[in-house]
Amino acid sequence: MPTLQIREAIREAMREEMVRDDKVFLMGEEVGHYQGAYKCSQGLLEQFGEKRVVDTPITETGFAGVGIGAAMCGLRPIIEFMTFNFSAVAFDQILNNAAKIHHMTGGQFSVPIVFRGPNAAAHMLGSTHSQAFDSFYAHIPGLKVVSVATPYDAKGLLKSAIRDPNPVIFFESELMYSVRGEVPEEEYLIPIGEADIKRPGDDVTLLCWGQSVPTALAAAELAQEHSDLSAEVIDLRTLRPLDTEAIIASVKKTNRVVIAEHGWPYGGVGAELVDRIQRLAFDWLDAPVARVCYDDIPFAYAENLEHLSIPQPEDVHAALRQVAYRD
Amino acid sequence: MDLPDKDAPLPETLSSAGKDETLHAYREMLRIRRFEETAARAYTRGKISGFLHLYIGQEAIAVGTSLAMQPGDRIVSTYRDHGFALAQGCDANACMAEMFGKKTGLVGGVGGSMHFFERDKGMWGGYAIVGNHIPIAAGHAFASKYLGDGAVTICFLGDGAVGIGPTHEGMTLAGLWDLPVVFVVENNRYSMGTPLERTLPAADITSRAPGYGMVGDRFTVEDPFQVRDRIGAAIRRAREESQPTLVEILTYRFRGHSMSDPAKYRGKGELEAFRASDPFERANRALLELHGMTEEQLEAIDDEVIAEMDAAAEFADQSPQPDPDYRFENIMIEGEG
CATH class of the missing domain: 3.40.50.970 (Thiamin diphosphate (ThDP)-binding fold, Pyr/PP domains)
Known part of the structure; x- marks a missing residue:
């Protein structure tokens, strides 16, 4: 291909x-x-x-x-x-x-x-x-x-x-x-509204989209290697309409959720995800849902400051450990 | 602005028009005026809520424009849109029912006074964020040029809309791309309650036309045939040469900005002076003085029109509210469209 x-x-x-x-x-x-x-x-x-x-x-x-x-x-x-x-x-x-x-x-x-x-x-x-x-x-x-x-x-x-x-x-x-x-040479379409499991796993559901997908995949690798945690990385791909079914199915399997979000936390897409998860899978949750987001501030130009404001694989790895009570 | 008084000679465009066309235009202006008066009464009785912006005083513009249009041409207007809808042949019952928030309304009760749309009648809105329809109208014209469908888009805006960004950007693109569109500023002297002396850096709005690469045309409205001819020339320029035009029509609204506006900002004697040059009254005079009609005949026409509008209000009042589930309709289209 x-x-x-x-x-x-x-x-x-x-x-x-x-x-x-x-x-x-x-x-x-x-x-x-x-x-x-x-x-x-x-x-x-x-x-x-x-x-x-x-x-x-x-x-x-x-x-x-x-x-x-x-x-x-x-x-x-x-x-x-x-x-x-x-x-x-x-x-x-x-x-x-x-x-x-x-x-x-x-x-x-x-x-x-x-x-x-x-x-x-x-x-x-x-x-x-x-x-x-x-x-x-x-x-x-x-x-x-x-x-x-x-x-x-x-x-x-x-x-x-x-x-x-x-x-x-x-x-x-x-x-x-x-x-x-x-990318296949033959024509194909992907329906809007369907999430995609980018990496299957059993211990924690890790939700991501856009720029946070590579962050989440790197974090899942770290978690496997260093924490013996198997994260299921779900790329939402569509933010509206949300593939709630795919999210909830994974949550019911893993009982733990981390949301990796390249965006501000206040009123963010992750907040909507948390709402749906607590409403639809409350009894399946073994830990509060964790969100890893941008810092809640306007971004700075300086390289070190900008880097600190963006979720890094290490930050997401820490959140995976947190919801699995590994610390 | 020099205003002719009420006994001034009738304009040539009006005096040279035949009886039938004069009577038709007069009747259409009358329909708009009586529709608006009926709506105002319904508003005070609590039958219409929200915003209600009346077109009384400006009717000759809508009626004259419709006379200049061909099938397939489109009007894109502001929230002061009732006059255009009626002139384009939208049903008075459906228009009134829309304002009453009823199922039988023009768009099923979701739009209200400010969002009249009837695609097949060339009534393409009904936009209520000041200036944001200018790029939309340019987009319709872009599509006409792209598709080669020969249609012309006529976009109305108020003097209060010329300062806002989308107006500038939409006109910039229309001029840059030679789009078949006519922009018509209905300059009624007030941006809500602020007189144009305090909103416009240059009194002549068409002074901007060369900057947009457009021809400008500025005139005081006198009668619907004058509007038909002047806007007609701009429509021809759009259709035949794919050139946009910026038209400014000096007019006046006899009511406040909306129903909640007592219009205390008007100068002394201003309303009376403009009433004396009301294009509607001029058409009335033409019928009496030039076409041998009698006061009784005109009163009979008025009675018919009043009855039509009373019936529209009754129809609206008796119509059911939209079905509860209608609020979920027309949000998203399913499938590949």
Whole structure:
């Protein structure tokens, strides 16, 4: 099986869907002539032309809204945010238009659109460019929210997102665009809303998504090696709708849960997970659910300070030991 | 702003119009005015809640615009949207029922006064966050250009919306990409309760048009045919040359911003001066002075229209509330769409 980087998997997903459906187009800053700020769209302008690979000025609320308005007319826009930090400028378009128009119009209009780009901290970008928007968007009814961590998932889920009749927020990671993994040559789709067991285990359920997937996998390795703990690593892949069934099935098997979250703790996606777990599997829990999150502060630029604010495999390993009462 | 007084000669666009078209336009303006008055009464009786923004005084703009549109063209408007819906042929019963929060409403009671949508009538909203529909309208126009469907999008906004970000970004993209869209600022002099002297850095809003790469057109509304012709020219420019236009129409709302606004900010004599130049009254004069109609005939028309709107209120009042489960509908679409 060929191996691709995540950026290549994203590119192939877009390319295949643009070939399949001429209503699909890509719009964003530097997506065309510059070939993409992170090269996700490299070669697409050459293949599809300026009509379908549309460079924009720096106008997030403008081109997010244009995408929504075009989707209401039956087009299938892929809107690239150079980073989801800039989506804050377009937040009203996503909150009040993309997510609500189908409802607000009594079902007369749909908004089949994908907003995609890198999310969460990268490396020493300072407080305004290091934020995780998972819980912001997952909070909003009317949206689907996807977060990918492997080339295989990125391609299969992005293709599903482009075909989805609803607005989809699609989180990637700047730090992970070069991550390689196997991707089949034949076409495949991954349904939105299904978690994936990235590493089976028996002792603790370890929930993660996006950037916390490699953190969780490294922590599971540490736990096996140093603590004789077998962690079941579940990559949520979709934050809305949540695959509650898969989560609860694992919790009922392990009776212990750690949530590794690249995001702030207050009102975070992990808080929603804790709520569901305590409601649906209270009698199966042998320990309080532990969360490992970003520090609850704006990020600093300095390398050491930033590093301290982000969950590291050692932190997650400690949490695994904690819920197993190993300390 | 120079306002003609009530005995000034009728504008040429109005005086040269035939009787039938004048009567049609008059009747449509009257329908909007009586609809709004009926809604205001229903609001004071507690039948309508939330926000209610009336279009009284500005009717000639909606009616004139609809006269200039072709099937497939779209109106995207603000929360002051009733006039456009009626002018586009949306059913008065469904419009009224929407404001009463009823199942029979235009969108089943989920939208209310500010979110009128009827796709097949070219009534594409109904947006209530000031300025956030300008990029949406540009997106409709982007799709028209992409698909080559020949449709034109006409996007209305108020003078209070020209300062906010999405307006600037949407117009920037429309101008940059030569999108087939007409932006129409209905300048009714007030951004809620703040007069434009305290909101606009330059009084002439169309002075921004060249900066967006657009043609500008600015005029004081006189009658629906003038609006039809001026907006019609912009629609042609959009359809035939794929060029956007920024139109500014100087108008006036006779009521407050919303039902809770007593409009105490108006200058002395201001309302009276604008009432004297009311395009609706001018159309009334044209029918009496130029087309040989009598006061009695016009009163009979008024009685018909009042009866239509009373019936709409009765229909709305008698209609059932939405089914409880309707609140869960139209959130997500299942399957591949």
